[in-house]
Amino acid sequence: MTDARLVVAGAVVDPATRRLLLAQRRYPPEVAGLWELPGGKVEAGESPEAALRRELREELDVEVRVGSALAERVALRDDLTLIALRAQIVAGTPRPADHEALRWVDTVGLGEFARDGLLVPADAVWVPELLTELGG
Numbered sequence: 001m002t003d004a005r006l007v008v009a010g011a012v013v014d015p016a017t018r019r020l021l022l023a024q025r026r027y028p029p030e031v032a033g034l035w036e037l038p039g040g041k042v043e044a045g046e047s048p049e050a051a052l053r054r055e056l057r058e059e060l061d062v063e064v065r066v067g068s069a070l071a072e073r074v075a076l077r078d079d080l081t082l083i084a085l086r087a088q089i090v091a092g093t094p095r096p097a098d099h100e101a102l103r104w105v106d107t108v109g110l111g112e113f114a115r116d117g118l119l120v121p122a123d124a125v126w127v128p129e130l131l132t133e134l135g136g
């Protein structure tokens with residue numbers, strides 16, 4: 001399985017406001033306009049943590065401290081698996097370089113995005129865990 005690749009997404013939570021950062025995709029057409037946890041593909045020889053720090057620097061212009069993984073991982077394809085790592089911003093204010101828009105959501109907001117089908121489909125598995133985390 002040396003060809004299998006990981007996509008790492010960041011569950012970026014602001015502990016002060018207990019809000020989660022969502023980012024609106026611009027591409028590909030199937031998911032354009034839907035909202036995701038920002039991140040991207042892990043490069044060869046790169047750890048998931050380092051990949052997430054790199055992606056969030058490139059996509060959002062922030063530095064993050066990376067924490068533990070959410071429980072669920074999702075097989076996007078045979079050769080591509082999606083994971084999410086908790087993260088907190090330690091420097092910078094997120095600005096969308098690749099995304100259409102960014103939004104900080106609380107439990108109510110996240111519930112509405114999920115209910116209205118506005119999340120990238122794969123990310124729906126994380127909603128219960130994220131709601132617990134933001135609300136708990």
Ligand SMILES: Nc1nc2c([nH]c(=O)n2[C@H]2C[C@H](O)[C@@H](COP(=O)(O)OP(=O)(O)OP(=O)(O)O)O2)c(=O)[nH]1
Pocket residue numbers: 007008009036037038039040041042076082120121122123
């Ligand atoms: N970043 C991210 N990608 C996700 C999520 N959920 C989900 O299904 N994906 C999919 C969409 C893409 O098929 C793939 C990641 O692509 P990407 O476009 O973010 O990664 P990337 O910038 O490294 O890759 P590339 O498109 O430049 O090749 O994972 C998510 O929450 N975050």
